[in-house]
Amino acid sequence: MTLRSLAANSPVRHAHWQALGLSEEDLAKPKIAVVNSSSELAVCYAHLDGVAKQVKEAIRAAGGVPFEVRTTAPSDFITGAARQGSYILAGRDLIPNDIEAQVEAALLDGMVCLTSCDKTPPGHLMAAMRMNIPTILVIGGYQASGMIDGDHVDIEDLFSGGVRERLGGAMKHSVDAMTKQAVRGPGVCAGMATANTMHCVVEALGMCVAGSAPVRANSDKMFAYAREAGARIVEMVNEGLTPRQIMTEGAFRNAAAMVLAVSGSINAIKHLQAVAVEGGLDIDLFQIWEDMGRVVPTLAAVRPSGPRRIEEFEDAGGARAMMKQLESLLDAEVIVASGKTLADDLSEVTVADDEVIRPLANPISEGPSIAILKGSLAPESAVVKLGIRDGSRPEAFSGPARVFETTAQAMEAIASGTVQKGDVLVLRGQGLKGGPAMGGGASNILFAIDAAGLAKDVAFVTDGQLSGLCLKGLTIAEVAPEGAVGGPIGLVRDGDPVEIDVAARRIDVMVPAEELAARPGPGDEFAVPAAGWLGMYRRDVQEMGTGAVLIDMANTRGEPKW
Incomplete structure (x- = not known):
């Protein structure tokens, strides 16, 4: 028996879990972390407790034992209030450390990460690559937005309107009116901003149930994918399917193609580089971006890049349909979370509206975006x-x-x-x-x-x-x-x-x-000025070429030492 097995099956550990209600039979089952960043501070995360409940039920039904753990919950518009927004990106790097200090420290067998606002997807992927235990992400979905006098209003309009009002610019609708309508429910910002871009990246990397992104928060579809992920993680543990088998160089090229095709957020570049570095994958995302940018045109015009709403993109087939349109440019032999190749996973996919998600032969504009x-x-x-x-x-x-x-x-x-x-x-x-x-x-x-x-x-x-x-x-x-x-x-x-x-x-x-x-x-x-966590971040953060990771990975390539 290995030292890991001895630690994972120690009598004192079993005593603690039996006191929590686990049976002798449970102690032999796969033990799965349900990583939740639920927070009452931000609407981005306000619904995740309900998602966690359904994921845990699905894990139990599939023969696993779920343990819910919490992480920090960075939200640009809430936790970006202090120190001129310095906590926004710095919060990303708390997430993989939060996860490591609970999931790896407890020697759990796998994890399901409930991923929402835009720093949680990279934080979850970084943790997955670092620990290399079976992992699947559940997409938390985007928020509903409202209307004023027949005009659609979302968070982009409010952000822009707030600045315009401060400068005395002309306004069609007051900031007060937009504040009441821009956000009408839980989930991430509507539009192809960083959160929905990263949700599409998760799908392009093969790290979620196929078809998960983007999705309306708290919709029946979102909960169905959450339950499917809960069942699938138990199978992934039994199969030994790990993130480094899924997130190969080909998967990162596919993710770059996705961001370019949807004209997504530039923040995806540093997040993807950080994920690669955490897994010891020696790739240059900047060069990948240049290579893919030469061949990938813009195939969707979702706000803020174009007039389409994120709902239209989802209804046209979302990230999976975009991958179908891009298939000839992708590495279709990569393995995805289903355990199948991407080619097999896309074999029966159709595009519901090829005006919203265009084919390569009819792009919205030539690349790169x-x-x-x-x-x-x-x-x-x-x-x-x-x-x-x-x-x-x-x-x-x-x-x-x-x-x-x-x-x-x-x-x-x-x-x-x-x-x-x-x-x-x-x-x-x-x-x-x-x-x-x-x-x-x-x-x-x-x-x-x-x-x-x-x-x-x-x-x-x-x-x-x-x-x-x-x-x-x-x-x-x-x-x-x-x-x-x-x-x-x-x-x-x-x-x-x-x-x-x-x-x-x-x-x-x-x-x-x-x-x-x-x-x-x-x-x-x-x-x-930065003391506390921001002081540690300023001291330790590495250059942009690493994706802004906090540790020098040069001497930690390959498998983790634990």
Whole structure:
């Protein structure tokens, strides 16, 4: 008997579980964690206790023993209130550690993760790869939204409207009215923002019951998939089907194709890279993105990239139908959570509406919808979301830099008219270390630019991240290296010429390298002080090339040491 088996079957452990009501027969069954991030703070998670109940019943019926455990529950609009949003991304990395400290520490056999707001899917996938025990995710679904005088109103409208009101812009509906209608029930933001993008990524990776994403929260369909996942996890434990068998390089290429085809959130790139790093998978997501971006067009136009609502995308067949349309570009031999190949899983799939989810022969626009840039301003990488490439947004731009150290400074300059047509707004100090955790509110600047009528006439460059709800003008985010660690973006001065050329995948500051290097960099003071968890995050977070993981995985490749 192995040391793991001895620990898992110790008499004192059995005594504790018998005191909780487990029988002798139960002690021999697969023991499954039901990972729940239910929270009364945020509507994103408010319904998950009901989902957990049905998953646990399905596990018991399938011959397993469920144990519900809890994790932190990051929600952009709730836990993003303090420290200029620094807890948003930092919360992602608490999740795999929460899970490890309970599920691995207890030597459980498998887990079902109830995945909802946009930091939980990557957190769950990171934990799955790290521990490599049988895992399946349950998609928590998206929230209902409302109507005002016949107009659909959702969280994107409210986010944009709030910024527009602050700048004195014209409003069709008041912010107060939109606040009452934008969110009409539990679940994640409507639209193809980061949460629904990541839900589609989960499906593209093969880590959920096929057909699960996206889905209306608390719908009969959502609960049916939850029960199916509860039954399937027991089979996966018995089969020994683990995340590293499913999430191979081919699966990551499939996930990149999905995000590009739905014109999803740029945040998916760093999340996918972090998942790969946690599993010791030595892949370059930036290069994968470039490779897939050359061949994958945009096949769906869901808000914020286009006019379609997420309900239309789901009703047309959702992520599974999109994979059917992409099948010739995918690695169809990968194994998915069903234990079958993707090809087998897609063999009987049909697309309910091929105007909503287009075939490759009839794309909405040529790709890529997201591209990776490099250059003297971003020697490692930068990300630009192009969305539907219909000529409405510039893809080349040159102009003088207008440099800001804080969101407040930039917002004031936009509101006062200091920012002029032809300018390149540069917001720095918002990165992984500087933010920390890419807080700082860069997304607000995009809506401010739009409200000021400058979306087509200025460019915006930042080392921060953007909400998946944002798609305004020519915006380059996640510039690496970030300013706080000596990246060139920290050396740019007002008036420096900046050139952006998406076709060439370039972003450059047109200053001689010697002159740039001779300039003093940022000081030791950060705009957002960070103690406690944020201080630990700032100290330990790795560069963007790792997906912003917290540990140096270079010496921990391969199987976990436990």
